[in-house]
Amino acid sequence: MTSFLRSDRSTAVAVWLGIVALFILAMVVVGGATRLTGSGLSITEWKPIMGALPPMGDAAWAEAFHKYQQIPQYKLVNAGMTLDEFKGIFWWEWGHRLLGRLIGLIFAVPLVVFLIRRQIPRRLIWRCVGLLLLGGLQGLAGWWMVASGLSERVSVAPERLTLHLGLALILFVAVVWTALDAFAGKPRQASVTRWRIGALIFLGAVFLQCLLGALVAGTDAGFVYNDWPLMNGHVWPQDYAGAGVWQTLAHNQASVQLHHRLGAYAVALATVFIVAMAGRSRTLGPESKQAAWILGGAVALQVLLGISALMMVVPLWLGILHQAGAVVLLAAATLFAWRVRRL
Structure with missing residues (x-):
């Protein structure tokens, strides 16, 4: 019977959330590099599932490059860019999106396992569910940000970039705080x-x-x-x-x-x-x-x-x-x- 009782603290949950926080840190850092290298508009579509794989083969790369050539950033800033140069900026954005997908998996799968095993302190259950929903909102905000630079601008709108980063940092703070609560228990x-x-x-x-x-x-x-x-x-x-x-x-x-x-x-x-x-x-x-x-x-x-x-x-x-x-x-x-x- 004792195995079904929820403890007020859980070291395993704290470690899991600590790992998630480290991945969010990596996500923010790669996002910053993506911005500094001007890579954020290199992928012009949002495909949460199919987009997890990079272009496979010459034809797929040519198609991705062709789509990039249709947006203002290429026409006004990077006209004449070669395919190899395009790949250089593509990998930054693809890596940034891949990290986002990994964070979703690293959070969602253990969350289900911990819920089934009743290891999450009761006071933190809905908080963890809220963190999952906030992570999904962050993904939507990321595409909303990218979309601002695909038609009339050569870069993303600064205010949308700020919102995108702001949501990531709110998520980071909430994850760190929850990890500390899970480790130390209720005061x-x-x-x-x-x-x-x-x-x-x-x-x-x-x-x-x-x-x-x-x-x-x-x-x-x-x-x-x-x-x-x-x-x-x-x-x-x-x-x-x-x-x-x-x-x-x-x-x-x-x-x-x-x-x-x-x-x-x-x-x-x-x-x-x-x-x-x-x-x-x-x-x-x-x-x-x-x-x-x-x-x-x-x-x-x-x-x-x-x-x-x-x-x-x-x-x-x-x-x-x-x-x-x-x-x-x-x-x-x-x-x-x-x-x-x-x-």
């Missing part, structure tokens, strides 16, 4: 201190900063104003204002990059405050203080990566590291927020 008494609210606000700020970074990627704003701390010798960029509020917020390179810089300064200053206050706190336990130091290290590394990527005009390897660093920072902020809620 005996949740924290009601100011740290609980403050840590969640900080986590939201880090998430917002990631979205601002997505707008930088979507507008190629990292390839302009490549000095620091000034912007082409000015504190405030001269062409800050776009043609309207929305253009300024989401489409103008100067304003988009400035907003990302300001967000980075705010997050860095807040982190210094958090680490200092955590060290002096009599309320936080040693685990929470350790999480604060991890957070401080993640922020410092990300700031260095961001400045280096900007001043080196975003080489592919450094752009990938900066995007990976953003996800690691988000994980550190999630750990800190989760930890202080269990004082």
Whole structure:
């Protein structure tokens, strides 16, 4: 009879969700590389099942290349591209979509097994089902993003790229948080201190900063104003204002990059405050203080990566590291927020 009782915690479920989180991290990193290499529009169709296989044979490759040649990106940016060059960008996008399919399998199959074996803590069952649905929504958002660049644009719309990344990061945070809950079990008494609210606000700020970074990627704003701390010798960029509020917020390179810089300064200053206050706190336990130091290290590394990527005009390897660093920072902020809620 005891085998049918649900425990409040499950190490196996925590490990499974931890693996899923690592795959989401890989998905975001490959997605960033796909964007930096201009590969995201190389596959012009969305076939969730049949599209899992790449073109087989010369005829299939010729057909895929022909479809790419019909969109504005080829005609206006990559005209004259050879088939071998097309394959170079195709594999990035295909790998990105393959990772998405793998994440779906890695999540859905063990979920069914754990449900049958009654290993998922009862309080986490519907949360896990919700994560599965969110993953499906993320796939739909990905195609909606790609579709924006197939008819009138030479790249995807920045706001759709931002939504696509934002959903991926929400999924990542939720998976990490659920993994921690599955490993540690239900807290005996949740924290009601100011740290609980403050840590969640900080986590939201880090998430917002990631979205601002997505707008930088979507507008190629990292390839302009490549000095620091000034912007082409000015504190405030001269062409800050776009043609309207929305253009300024989401489409103008100067304003988009400035907003990302300001967000980075705010997050860095807040982190210094958090680490200092955590060290002096009599309320936080040693685990929470350790999480604060991890957070401080993640922020410092990300700031260095961001400045280096900007001043080196975003080489592919450094752009990938900066995007990976953003996800690691988000994980550190999630750990800190989760930890202080269990004082």
